[in-house]
Amino acid sequence: MTRYKVGCLVGSLAKDSINRKLAKALARLAPPELELSEIPFGDLPLYSYDYDADYPRVARDFKGAISDSDAILFVSPEYNRSIPGALKNAIDWASRPYGSNAFTRKPTAVIGASIGSIGTAIAQQHLKGVLAFCNAPLMNSPEAYIQFTPGLVTDDGEVTVESTEEFLRNFMAEFALFIGRVTTVLPRER
Numbered sequence: 001m002t003r004y005k006v007g008c009l010v011g012s013l014a015k016d017s018i019n020r021k022l023a024k025a026l027a028r029l030a031p032p033e034l035e036l037s038e039i040p041f042g043d044l045p046l047y048s049y050d051y052d053a054d055y056p057r058v059a060r061d062f063k064g065a066i067s068d069s070d071a072i073l074f075v076s077p078e079y080n081r082s083i084p085g086a087l088k089n090a091i092d093w094a095s096r097p098y099g100s101n102a103f104t105r106k107p108t109a110v111i112g113a114s115i116g117s118i119g120t121a122i123a124q125q126h127l128k129g130v131l132a133f134c135n136a137p138l139m140n141s142p143e144a145y146i147q148f149t150p151g152l153v154t155d156d157g158e159v160t161v162e163s164t165e166e167f168l169r170n171f172m173a174e175f176a177l178f179i180g181r182v183t184t185v186l187p188r189e190r
């Protein structure tokens, strides 16, 4: 069995983030070939190309963690019908300096939870456009728009609704297949 290291970017910095709970659930429900770990980015300064000649340590570590991952899972809220600024800032850091974009050829998937009924659909459309520009192969199907009702996922990442749990388990199984397909045709340069 080939194992894959999946870096998880949780788009929220909030301590009680529902998307972090969702990310914990996804880590529990993932098939054994996927090893998920969150790559934090809350300490990154705001990106400017003035840093390109000499990235600060925190940004080098962050970008290094993206590079070291076999795949990236985005679990993000929708803020004002788009992706949170902190997440966009993190993507900008990892995509630069020009010519050393850490997302190139990196298999990705996008999922998100909101309290609203469209479940981050518009933010996901924006994020998918960004990832296309970053040349990151994206799992198009299944899509996953999660409306977070109170108690849907516990603080420890246990899903309390069986149909949702099954849906999320399938999402992760499909992501594992997708990563396998992408890395077969686009082997990682190590």
Ligand code: FNR
Residues within 6 Å of the ligand: 012, 013, 014, 016, 017, 018, 019, 020, 076, 077, 078, 079, 080, 081, 082, 113, 114, 115, 116, 117, 118, 119, 120
């Ligand atoms: C929101 N929320 C929200 N929800 C939504 O479905 N669409 C949206 O555009 C927005 N916009 C928005 C902007 C800002 C600045 C905040 C703080 C919140 C509500 C959002 O779904 C809710 O706060 C979730 O709890 C956010 O997810 P995290 O941060 O808890 O993971």
